[in-house]
Amino acid sequence: MSFIRMDAGTDEDWVRLERATDEWQAGLAQRIKAMLLQLKQQDDEMAIDQLEHSLQTATRALRGGASEEWVVAALCHDIGTGISRDNHAAIAAEIMKPYVSGEVYEVVRSHQEFQRAHYHENHGKSLGARRLYQKETWYRSAVRFSDDWDQLSFDPAYETLSLDDFLPMVERVFAPERRYAQAAAGGARGGSRFRRLLIKAKKTISRSKRGESPL
Numbered sequence: 097m098s099f100i101r102m103d104a105g106t107d108e109d110w111v112r113l114e115r116a117t118d119e120w121q122a123g124l125a126q127r128i129k130a131m132l133l134q135l136k137q138q139d140d141e142m143a144i145d146q147l148e149h150s151l152q153t154a155t156r157a158l159r160g161g162a163s164e165e166w167v168v169a170a171l172c173h174d175i176g177t178g179i180s181r182d183n184h185a186a187i188a189a190e191i192m193k194p195y196v197s198g199e200v201y202e203v204v205r206s207h208q209e210f211q212r213a214h215y216h217e218n219h220g221k222s223l224g225a226r227r228l229y230q231k232e233t234w235y236r237s238a239v240r241f242s243d244d245w246d247q248l249s250f251d252p253a254y255e256t257l258s259l260d261d262f263l264p265m266v267e268r269v270f271a272p273e274r275r276y277a278q279a280a281a282g283g284a285r286g287g288s289r290f291r292r293l294l295i296k297a298k299k300t301i302s303r304s305k306r307g308e309s310p311l
């Protein structure tokens with residue numbers, strides 16, 4: 097890249113930058129694995145550590161007949177806790193966004209609010225924050241995610257699958273060719289204006305190389 101301020105970048109610079117971004121993004125599955133392994137350090141004095149909780153949530157999703165995308169979402173839903181407990185749901189959802197359906201994205205993004213119905217102070221009371229989402233098309237999926245998979249998964253006696261069992265699924269869901277494919281199919285809101293502009297810039301360069309008008 098030749099520019100030292102962004103507004104001086106040429107079309108070629110931005111296409112090269114996009115290529116570098118594509119190459120970096122292709123390593124996402126490996127970074128997800130590293131983030132999952134970090135969860136092992138979080139035991140929170142629970143019966144199992146956070147990695148085991150994530151594996152157990154994914155195992156329950158798998159045994160419940162969920163699709164691979166949901167299983168990987170269950171595996172990764174707490175991946176952001178290593179950075180921030182407060183915002184961990186949004187962190188996981190935004191990482192997954194370009195690779196999953198809009199429904200999976202919304203459920204991961206809001207799972208903390210659905211879990212609140214299971215917090216001690218809410219036992220036997222209202223549905224709490226999840227009530228806000230009752231009219232959403234993905235509401236039933238979010239209830240299932242929280243009630244059948246997430247909140248049950250703190251059990252040291254449960255036969256939980258290993259991280260190695262799930263890694264091929266992680267690689268498939270975060271495969272480079274799936275990036276933005278979900279958005280194109282009407283999935284998560286992953287198609288950015290930035291990317292559309294880059295595609296337009298690439299076309300403009302191709303046209304000018306062929307001697308055509310860039311318009």
Ligand SMILES: [Fe+2]
Nearest residue numbers: 149173174246
């Ligand atoms: Fe969880």
